[in-house]
Amino acid sequence: MSKKIKIAIAGLGNVAAAIVMGIEFYKNVKPQDMYVNGLMNPALGGYLPSDIQVVAAFDVATTKINKDISEAIYAEPNCCQPIVKKEDMPKLNALCYPGPIADGCYTSPDGNLSTYEFFRAYNESEVQPVDVARVLKDTGAEILINILPVGSYKASRIYAQAALDAGCGFINGIPEFIISEQVSGDKDWVAEFEKRGLPCAGDDIKSQVGATLSHRVIAKMFLDRGVVIKDTYQLNIGGNGDFYNMKMEGRLTTKRKSKTSAVTCVLPYPIKCRIGPSDYVPFLQDKKICYIRVNGTTYGNLPLVMDAKLRVEDSPNSAGVMLDLIRIMKIALDRKIAGRLESISSFSFKHPHIQPPSDVIAKQWVQEFIDGKKER
Numbered sequence: 001m002s003k004k005i006k007i008a009i010a011g012l013g014n015v016a017a018a019i020v021m022g023i024e025f026y027k028n029v030k031p032q033d034m035y036v037n038g039l040m041n042p043a044l045g046g047y048l049p050s051d052i053q054v055v056a057a058f059d060v061a062t063t064k065i066n067k068d069i070s071e072a073i074y075a076e077p078n079c080c081q082p083i084v085k086k087e088d089m090p091k092l093n094a095l096c097y098p099g100p101i102a103d104g105c106y107t108s109p110d111g112n113l114s115t116y117e118f119f120r121a122y123n124e125s126e127v128q129p130v131d132v133a134r135v136l137k138d139t140g141a142e143i144l145i146n147i148l149p150v151g152s153y154k155a156s157r158i159y160a161q162a163a164l165d166a167g168c169g170f171i172n173g174i175p176e177f178i179i180s181e182q183v184s185g186d187k188d189w190v191a192e193f194e195k196r197g198l199p200c201a202g203d204d205i206k207s208q209v210g211a212t213l214s215h216r217v218i219a220k221m222f223l224d225r226g227v228v229i230k231d232t233y234q235l236n237i238g239g240n241g242d243f244y245n246m247k248m249e250g251r252l253t254t255k256r257k258s259k260t261s262a263v264t265c266v267l268p269y270p271i272k273c274r275i276g277p278s279d280y281v282p283f284l285q286d287k288k289i290c291y292i293r294v295n296g297t298t299y300g301n302l303p304l305v306m307d308a309k310l311r312v313e314d315s316p317n318s319a320g321v322m323l324d325l326i327r328i329m330k331i332a333l334d335r336k337i338a339g340r341l342e343s344i345s346s347f348s349f350k351h352p353h354i355q356p357p358s359d360v361i362a363k364q365w366v367q368e369f370i371d372g373k374k375e376r
């Protein structure tokens with residue numbers, strides 16, 4: 001059992017940058033530290049953030065490929081807050097490899113493959129993508145994290161297959177339904193991971209204190225306090241690559257489903273609901289602003305309306321959740337647990353196989369898993 005947790009990342013965008021910088025930022029966290037800004041679990045099951053080692057990444061942006069990851073995370077169009085300045089980031093001696101493009105990018109009006117207005121994917125006639133499974137094996141990666149752009153149906157499955165072929169655990173951070181349910185016409189990925197003795201978790205990471213969690217908590221409070229919700233909406237704006245990509249409604253089907261079901265599932269009755277990314281505002285960069293409106297009816301049929309606004313740096317908000325997920329998956333690997341990790345999936349993802357009755361209960365399930373009282 002090795003103490004280091006070797007991970008690889010598919011999609012070295014803003015969330016990945018926040019994960020990589022976070023490992024350096026939190027390098028001095030000690031096992032006895034109880035309250036550390038931004039960490040739900042400074043130490044988790046004997047593992048610290050500093051135990052995580054990024055050994056490989058895969059991307060398609062010409063600005064990032066074939067660079068050391070410590071350099072590539074600062075390359076455009078990434079705009080994540082530099083919680084570690086570029087000059088203070090140690091070299092990782094781990095490369096960002098050219099991955100298969102598939103549908104990670106769309107064809108922009110000028111005919112180039114892109115996910116962003118000022119970024120281009122490598123030219124497929126000039127650059128040969130690597131064999132992802134081969135790289136995972138050669139670098140000794142134990143876990144592969146998928147954080148590709150929304151709408152990457154095929155590309156996500158290429159990376160999931162590579163994780164299987166290389167014997168890696170798989171974390172699916174994006175709204176592609178691979179771990180939470182079997183999509184019609186798709187293979188049973190969970191069964192495949194189980195067959196090969198590998199753990200998997202997903203789908204679509206839920207931020208630490210983000211729009212989804214806030215909306216769920218408000219909806220649950222209305223339910224518990226007898227205020228019947230008539231309708232609700234959640235509008236989100238931001239200026240990062242994720243928001244730019246999500247301007248394309250055609251890439252958004254699963255994102256809307258994931259975000260909407262994460263909120264409506266806490267209510268036992270149907271409501272009118274509209275949730276999703278609402279606009280791309282370039283100068284906001286990695287800031288996300290979320291507006292939540294909940295229209296309810298209370299005592300004596302009187303109206304009760306709640307408006308909430310959240311302003312947050314988007315990508316770091318999910319990186320802390322990833323640091324926990326990685327360490328939970330390492331515990332699963334140590335314990336030789338294969339298949340879907342239910343408790344951490346219910347806690348950390350918007351679209352898990354089992355939606356927990358509340359986030360408090362999901363947190364209990366995770367603790368029981370860490371303590372060895374819950375099998376998965």
Ligand SMILES: NC(=O)c1ccc[n+]([C@@H]2O[C@H](COP(=O)([O-])OP(=O)(O)OC[C@H]3O[C@@H](n4cnc5c(N)ncnc54)[C@H](O)[C@@H]3O)[C@@H](O)[C@H]2O)c1
Nearest residue numbers: 011012013014015059099100101104149150174241242318
């Ligand atoms: N930001 C958050 O808090 C948050 C929360 C939940 C889910 N997510 C999801 O995580 C994903 C990543 O978000 P982000 O903000 O880092 O986006 P991003 O656009 O900054 O990063 C995506 C990266 O993937 C790369 N890419 C595109 N096609 C690829 C391919 N075929 N192979 C390898 N790399 C490829 C892009 O070049 C880019 O670097 C999105 O799907 C997003 O919805 C993000």
